[in-house]
Amino acid sequence: MARIWVPEANQPIGATEPIGRRLFETPRLAGDILRGRADGWKDVLITDHFLESRDPGEVSLDRLGRFGVDPLVRDVLRPIAEDMFASRTPPRKFVGWVWLKADKLRSPGKGASAYDPLPSPVHADELHKIKENAHHAHVCRRPGDTAWITAVALRALFERHGSLDRVSEKRSRLWIYSRWIFAVCGRIRTYFVDRSARR
């Protein structure tokens, strides 16, 4: 079995690490049934995806891999994200992540608000139905900013520098084969690494 990248608790977030924000299906008002919406990936984003009013000052993010989005990390995080949105009131459907490289959050360019993503692994808490998430990270709200200002600023950053990683319900045959090849390659690599370590 291929090994999943699990960051150490205090392992700082690298400059090229992909940092993702979970997205839910865009809500529509009951009367909004006839209007179409452009389906470019940037049209999937709404400011609400970045709104975090529960935790004072912290916006949750996921570390999606070491150097690029890791499919195995996605697989670990997907059920956690699905459960999180399903338990909300009203429940939402998880549709994927929008992600960017950590350095784009730290130095986004002149005039844009910068945020420093910090690792914050979540420990399992059965009492509160919280699942373990070693890939959890967050950014802090800037002093004086409201939840909405932070949401607007983060949305602007992710829209400008980010990419969409949408989860599909139905997995294609190509996806299944590529995952199988990926897993086999991981096992071969592990075998050779272990063998060279034994020598």
Place this chain on the structure above:
Amino acid sequence: MNWIVLGTGSPLTASTSSSYTGPMNSGPTPVPTKWLGAVQRIVQNSIGGEKELDRNDGRWLTEEAASAAMKFFEFAADALPGEPFIYKSISGDLVSEFKTKYGMLTGVISGTQLMLYPVVQGKPQDEQRYDLFTADSGSLQAALRPITEILRTGKHGADLGS
């Protein structure tokens, strides 16, 4: 504002009468923003009864929220950058998002409070707050026009007309 020459002003429909500035003997007559009627219908058709609001699936609006939204769109339609995408946020506020070539404007209606968050070329601008209970169409439009101008042209006020 959208203008079209119709000769003498013809009466406007009831749903758009708020943007009608009165009779004009000659010259251009203001034509209400095209999307206003559609957005008003969406808001109106999303007002939930007790049963729908109890279900709390995020698709229904209270009458108060809907009337605040209607007031905002009626008052400000002519000065807004285009047709909004509207939804109810996870915090229960009504959100309208306007996209332009150079950025976007997020309007949040919470009770009778309106908060506007412009982002121009990826850079968030200062938050602006208005009380929809006391605001009038003229002052709201006057406040919105500079933001809309920046969003349409990508240039700040100081650069405009220079």
